[in-house]
Every structure is written in C-alpha cells, then in structure tokens.
Amino acid sequence: MNENARPHIEKILANMTSLPGVYRMYGKDGELLYVGKAKNLKNRVSSYFVKTLDHPKTQALVARIYDIQTLVVRSETEALLLEQNLIKLHHPPYNIMLRDDKSYVYIFVSADKPYPRLASGRGKGKHQVGKFFGPYPSAYTARDTLVVLQKLFNVRSCENSFFANRTRPCLQYQIKRCSAPCVGFISPEDYKADVDNSIRFLQGDTKELNQELIAKMEAAAETLEFEKAVFYRDRMALLRDVQSQQAIYKLKGEADILSIAYQAGVTCVQIMHVRNGKMLGGKSYFPDMLSDDLGQMLADFIANFYFQVADEIPAELIVNLEVADRKELEAALSQHFGKKIQIKSKVRETRAEWLELAQMNVQHAIQGKLANHIELNERFHQLEQVVDRPVDRIECFDISHTMGEDTVASCVVFDSGGARKRDYRQFSIHDIQAGDDYAAMRQALTRRYKKALLPDLLLIDGGKGQLHMAMEVMQELGLDAFMVGVSKGEGRKPGLETLHFTDGSKIQLPEDHKALHLIQQVRDEAHRFAITKHRAKRDKKRGSSVLEVIPGLGPKRRRDLLTHFGGIQGVLKASERDLQLVPGLGSVMARMIYKVLHE
Structure with a gap:
C-alpha cells in the first residue's frame, strides 16, 4: 500500500460493509485501476492488504491504490453482472478485458424454417439470424435453461449440417429431449407451438407454463406415477429459479434512479444509471444544501445536476420521494434536452427493485460518511490539542x-x-x-x-x-x-x-x-x-509541443517518438521501459523524457 494513502485506506476498510457488492480501486490522480465483485465486501477488499501477497500484478495494483469506492447489491449474481458492466464501460488496466460481448452467455432461437433450433453460446454472432435471450450470469445457468427447454418442449439443438443428414432419430429423441423433426416425427405446426412456448419461457411469460406443470404433476400423482410427478416438481422448481432474473437485466429501457436520505446533518443523493436495460453503476453525492425539505432538496439537486453537470438525460427519472414542483421541473428538463422527461416516485415491479437498490446504497453511503465525520471530528479535536487553539x-x-x-x-x-x-x-x-x-x-x-x-x-x-x-x-x-x-x-x-x-x-x-x-x-x-x-x-497549452522543452531531444528524435507511439497520447502513456525501446533513444534520454512528462 502507498504510505501516503495508508490512513485513508485503513479508515475505509474499518468502516466497510460486509454486504455483497462491487468495489472500485482508484489511483493517485483519480484513475480507475480495478473493478471487482465480492460476496462480502469487507473480507474481500481487506484481503488485498495482507502481507502475504504473492502475485506480482496484485502487488503492483495495491501499490497504486489511493482510494476505494463500493456499491452494494443484494446478491452475488447482481454483483457479477454489475462488475462486468463496469469493466466493459471503463476498461480498468488491472482487469482482464473480455471483448466482443464474450463475457455474457445468450440463448439463441434460430430463424430456420420450418424447424428452428435452440442453442447457447457466448456473444451475439453477427452471422446468426434469429432471437437472442439473455445475457445469463453464467454458462451453467444458460445451459441449464437450455436443458429445461429441451425437456419441456423437445425443440432441437443440433447443428443444421447434422440435422439435414439424419435418416433416423438421434439419442436426444431417445432420452425425450427432442421430437425428431429431422425425420418428420412432428408436424411443422406442432413444432412451431413448442418453439413459441420456448420463446414465452425465455421472455418470462411462465405463469401459464407453471400451471400446466402443476396440472401434469397432480395428474401423475393421481395415477401413482410418482417418478413422473417428481420430474414435474423438479421442473417447476428449476423454472422458478432460472426465471427469477435479477433487476439489473429484467427490463429494456433507460432510466436514472435517484434516492435521497438525511441523517445527523449529512445529506446524500445516490444516482444509479440504467441504459439499455443494464445497470451501469452509480455514484453518491453529498450536496451542501440549505433546506429542511428533502423533496425540495432533491428537486434542487436534479436541476443542478442535469443542467450543469450531466450532458444527457434518460426519459425517466425514478425518485424515492415526491419532488417539489415536479411538473415545472419536468417541463424545464424536457425543453432543455429536447425530449419528454418524466419524474416518477411511485413505481412497481422492476423499477421498484431498481429504486430499492438505490435506497440500499444511499443508506450505505450515508453511514460511511457519518463514520468519516466522527473520524474527522476526532482529528480536528486532536489537532486543537496540539496547537492549543480552536481550529475550524x-x-x-x-x-x-x-x-x-x-x-x-x-x-x-x-x-x-x-x-x-x-x-x-x-x-x-x-x-x-x-x-x-x-x-x-x-x-x-x-x-x-x-x-x-x-x-x-x-x-x-x-x-x-x-x-x-x-x-x-x-x-x-x-x-x-x-x-x-x-x-x-x-x-x-x-x-x-x-x-x-x-x-x-x-x-x-x-x-x-x-x-x-x-x-x-x-x-x-x-x-x-x-x-x-x-x-x-x-x-x-503545449499539446504535442510538450516534447520540445526536453533538453537534448531534437526534431528527429521527437518525430521518431511520435511515429513509434502513434502520437503524443501514446508517448504520454508509455512507461520508461517502453521509451527505451524506441530506436536510438537510450536509457538516459528515456529516463529524462519520462521524468519531464510525469514528475
């Protein structure tokens, strides 16, 4: 740990929650270094600061940490999905980057006629034509869902080349996971009904499907077919499990969720952002406002934030209480951003879950701030003892x-x-x-x-x-x-x-x-x-001329530097070792360049 940051980091660790969530580690200049998830934030983050770290990359990360911020969620799954969103959004240097959507698993229903296929895989293949469902938190969950679909509706999962060359049913038909459309054992109309039911299942329309399973389970029990009844019971349990998707991915659309809270002189506003149905994280603000009315304070914060700070706004702002002068604020925001803006405080289902998440985080943030206030007041008190006078x-x-x-x-x-x-x-x-x-x-x-x-x-x-x-x-x-x-x-x-x-x-x-x-x-x-x-x-002021003030670095070497790294931004990002790799530069000049640019 950097010695300058030690007191700050130790204070953060002492007050950290044990809830599940995502943690973000920042460097000296506020740059995001790493995003991680944890079942227990306090235990996981504290583990970085033990003396037995062996991995060189982890040691290098810890040496650069100056600040840590957390975002609490309700489960490990939400933490995983939020972690991946933040990694893909910010590309932290100490995270393993997963590109081309391959960090997510989807289920695919092809557009093949008259017998579409079901499959699971990572990423949305651009050459594939059909419908994608997901993303799913893990490959296991997606494959499990696919197995359920096959058992419930017997839709094929084989490749088209395999399907086109069958002359008799394969093993999938024998174990009752396929209706063998390859050899005409099911009509296109009946098969389409099974595909439609599969799509209903994937879209979350499971109420009628669940009733059908209940009826089949009860019918099997009445005829003493207990093994079949157990099968339907297990399918019902799995159906409920895989369809209880997290709030982070249950709804398409965009919204900002704002929750305000006040305690012991501290006011906090938590903003969480949902874009394209995905929760992209959030941030806590501690506005210095002179009002006792939380509704008025929230209205003032919304106005200040979206008119002065934010450069975009979603169509929906979801808030935890009714804001003052809501209609006037909506009209002003709509006029400023050129689209209709709605502020909603009474929401249900998924939006209510988003709001609950924001309220959890605002309470967590305000407790952390209060703990910091206690520590800060004690520091001021001890400083007053040292200088023997009041200090405010x-x-x-x-x-x-x-x-x-x-x-x-x-x-x-x-x-x-x-x-x-x-x-x-x-x-x-x-x-x-x-x-x-x-x-x-x-x-x-x-x-x-x-x-x-x-x-x-x-x-x-x-x-x-x-x-x-x-x-x-x-x-x-x-x-x-x-x-x-x-x-x-x-x-x-x-x-x-x-x-x-x-x-x-x-x-x-x-x-x-x-x-x-x-x-x-x-x-x-x-x-x-x-x-x-x-x-x-x-x-x-200087732009690319930043190199011109370095003693001994003439026009040719400056040109070689810019060519080697593709421009001044590449030079600024280069390490001292990277600079030494430029032909004709040498270790002494590389050290001089790095020192001028960074120290």
Missing part, C-alpha cells in the same frame, strides 16, 4: 510546475465537514524566475489574502524557509495569521514530518497521531489539486 478552517498551499514551466499554486480548504471543494482556488504564477518556489508561494499568498479572510490555521508545505517567507507576506499585508510549516522527514517518508511554528519551536508527532493524519490529508490534497491543474494547463 484549514487552508493549505502547494506549488506545481514542470522544470519551471506553467507554474501553478493551489489552495485547498478543509473544515470539520471535510474538504470544501467549492472554496478551492488556483493561481497561475507569472513574472518570476523559473523554478523559484519561494517567489511562487509569495505571489499566491499575497493574491489570496489581499481579499480573502484568514483561516484558523494556514498550513505551509515546507520547512523554516517557506514559513519565514509566509510570515513576511503576512507582515506586508498587515495580517496576523496562525501558520504552521510542514517539512518532510528523512527520505520524504510519511510519518516523519516536522511541524514548524512561527515562534521558532518545532515538534514531531507520532506516526499514528490523528492530528498528523489530518495534516497529511490536507497537504496531500493540496498536492493533488495543484498537480492536476498544472498538468491540464500544460497539456492544453
């Missing part, structure tokens, strides 16, 4: 640049509720000597506090030098700020940081001290925000 708002600055180019200063803000991202600020630094971090910090602090109020604690990422520079800025501005400098320890190892105070004193907190964990959390967020904004600015 912390601001921290960080500087990011590439060899002095496009310098960016970030300011992040934390309070007792966590990160206040809407208060974050970014400063583009100008008119300083390239690479002068002191001058960059001076400019950022001056621009920030000429207008903004001082926080309770201003964290300066650096030692005595940076802290003295910040003190000079505050003196020039005529401000009395409480500041603490944070210098890294030997080898920049987390847990060895030293806190420097303006009176010249300094302390080093124990590695497990919660006040230190809070300081590390704020500082790491400042670094993340600065480097993310810097890279976006740099890449937008």
Whole structure:
C-alpha cells in the first residue's frame, strides 16, 4: 500500500460493509485501476492488504491504490453482472478485458424454417439470424435453461449440417429431449407451438407454463406415477429459479434512479444509471444544501445536476420521494434536452427493485460518511490539542510546475465537514524566475489574502524557509495569521514530518497521531489539486509541443517518438521501459523524457 494513502485506506476498510457488492480501486490522480465483485465486501477488499501477497500484478495494483469506492447489491449474481458492466464501460488496466460481448452467455432461437433450433453460446454472432435471450450470469445457468427447454418442449439443438443428414432419430429423441423433426416425427405446426412456448419461457411469460406443470404433476400423482410427478416438481422448481432474473437485466429501457436520505446533518443523493436495460453503476453525492425539505432538496439537486453537470438525460427519472414542483421541473428538463422527461416516485415491479437498490446504497453511503465525520471530528479535536487553539478552517498551499514551466499554486480548504471543494482556488504564477518556489508561494499568498479572510490555521508545505517567507507576506499585508510549516522527514517518508511554528519551536508527532493524519490529508490534497491543474494547463497549452522543452531531444528524435507511439497520447502513456525501446533513444534520454512528462 502507498504510505501516503495508508490512513485513508485503513479508515475505509474499518468502516466497510460486509454486504455483497462491487468495489472500485482508484489511483493517485483519480484513475480507475480495478473493478471487482465480492460476496462480502469487507473480507474481500481487506484481503488485498495482507502481507502475504504473492502475485506480482496484485502487488503492483495495491501499490497504486489511493482510494476505494463500493456499491452494494443484494446478491452475488447482481454483483457479477454489475462488475462486468463496469469493466466493459471503463476498461480498468488491472482487469482482464473480455471483448466482443464474450463475457455474457445468450440463448439463441434460430430463424430456420420450418424447424428452428435452440442453442447457447457466448456473444451475439453477427452471422446468426434469429432471437437472442439473455445475457445469463453464467454458462451453467444458460445451459441449464437450455436443458429445461429441451425437456419441456423437445425443440432441437443440433447443428443444421447434422440435422439435414439424419435418416433416423438421434439419442436426444431417445432420452425425450427432442421430437425428431429431422425425420418428420412432428408436424411443422406442432413444432412451431413448442418453439413459441420456448420463446414465452425465455421472455418470462411462465405463469401459464407453471400451471400446466402443476396440472401434469397432480395428474401423475393421481395415477401413482410418482417418478413422473417428481420430474414435474423438479421442473417447476428449476423454472422458478432460472426465471427469477435479477433487476439489473429484467427490463429494456433507460432510466436514472435517484434516492435521497438525511441523517445527523449529512445529506446524500445516490444516482444509479440504467441504459439499455443494464445497470451501469452509480455514484453518491453529498450536496451542501440549505433546506429542511428533502423533496425540495432533491428537486434542487436534479436541476443542478442535469443542467450543469450531466450532458444527457434518460426519459425517466425514478425518485424515492415526491419532488417539489415536479411538473415545472419536468417541463424545464424536457425543453432543455429536447425530449419528454418524466419524474416518477411511485413505481412497481422492476423499477421498484431498481429504486430499492438505490435506497440500499444511499443508506450505505450515508453511514460511511457519518463514520468519516466522527473520524474527522476526532482529528480536528486532536489537532486543537496540539496547537492549543480552536481550529475550524484549514487552508493549505502547494506549488506545481514542470522544470519551471506553467507554474501553478493551489489552495485547498478543509473544515470539520471535510474538504470544501467549492472554496478551492488556483493561481497561475507569472513574472518570476523559473523554478523559484519561494517567489511562487509569495505571489499566491499575497493574491489570496489581499481579499480573502484568514483561516484558523494556514498550513505551509515546507520547512523554516517557506514559513519565514509566509510570515513576511503576512507582515506586508498587515495580517496576523496562525501558520504552521510542514517539512518532510528523512527520505520524504510519511510519518516523519516536522511541524514548524512561527515562534521558532518545532515538534514531531507520532506516526499514528490523528492530528498528523489530518495534516497529511490536507497537504496531500493540496498536492493533488495543484498537480492536476498544472498538468491540464500544460497539456492544453503545449499539446504535442510538450516534447520540445526536453533538453537534448531534437526534431528527429521527437518525430521518431511520435511515429513509434502513434502520437503524443501514446508517448504520454508509455512507461520508461517502453521509451527505451524506441530506436536510438537510450536509457538516459528515456529516463529524462519520462521524468519531464510525469514528475
């Protein structure tokens, strides 16, 4: 595990649920690394962080994890299907990619006349003409369903080449799984009725079929044919089992499902997305809203989300309670997106199951948030003990640049509720000597506090030098700020940081001290925000010219690089070892290129 992420990961594991679900592992810059499923989320995810990991790929994955998010479901089957949806949607680098729909199993009813065939297989073959049913969670389930169909309706499953050359019935007829249409033992009309019943079965229209089985079972029992009665009883049980499909795949269509909940000062909205009948996962939001009416809060959230964040909207929004001014909101959304939008709070059957899933997840998310609040409050409390003063708002600055180019200063803000991202600020630094971090910090602090109020604690990422520079800025501005400098320890190892105070004193907190964990959390967020904004600015400005600032990399080598990797995006994704494979580049230049592009 990355040492910087250890406190955050340990907190997540401590509060993780034991329900089944899907977990998503993210890297330092928010990139999705891996999607997995679990019968017990807590046990499964915790297993990644034991000391006995042997597989190199798993070790490499764990070393890159900075965050873990979970999505709870009601069964392992739902977890499997949702996991596959997310893998196919996001292509995480540590998942085994299954392409061309081969991760799903379908049952196929051919269009052959007058005797169609039934078959199961992975993927929808483009050369096949007919109807596909599924996908099924596993090949076993699909094959089992196919066997049931054969036993119930005796529809053939053989290949056309085999069917066309039969002169007598095969073994399938002998074991009563086929009506032998190959040799004319059944009329096309009767066979069509069996095929139609098979399609009804696959579509879930099993009520009448179940009644027929009950009648046959009772008739067999009355005539003392107990073996046949047991056969029909088992077929009824299997029929119910294979047709109890999960909510994730029971209905075609598109919808967003939103569930809102409030508890102990925390409001959460869970959004789950269904597209083409498939559940594609969801996300929890914790809006900062000033209202006591959940219906009004949900209406405000829907408006903000779909007008400002989302670039598309399905025809249906399914919500867990009646939203305020529903008709007006529907009309506004319909006008904005150019199609009719409906918001529904009273739903049944499959939609009710989707809504239940969203409500499960919103409760799970809000419990996790509350646990985080308790931990965060304790961290703030212990920090107040260390600095001997009340602290409700912390601001921290960080500087990011590439060899002095496009310098960016970030300011992040934390309070007792966590990160206040809407208060974050970014400063583009100008008119300083390239690479002068002191001058960059001076400019950022001056621009920030000429207008903004001082926080309770201003964290300066650096030692005595940076802290003295910040003190000079505050003196020039005529401000009395409480500041603490944070210098890294030997080898920049987390847990060895030293806190420097303006009176010249300094302390080093124990590695497990919660006040230190809070300081590390704020500082790491400042670094993340600065480097993310810097890279976006740099890449937008330079595009492919990113290579032009690398010393010793002339036009020919730049052209060779771009040709080898197919463009600048390929170069940016390449590892140091990949760069060494470019003819004429060498290990030293490869290391230089990688360092400039990524560090």
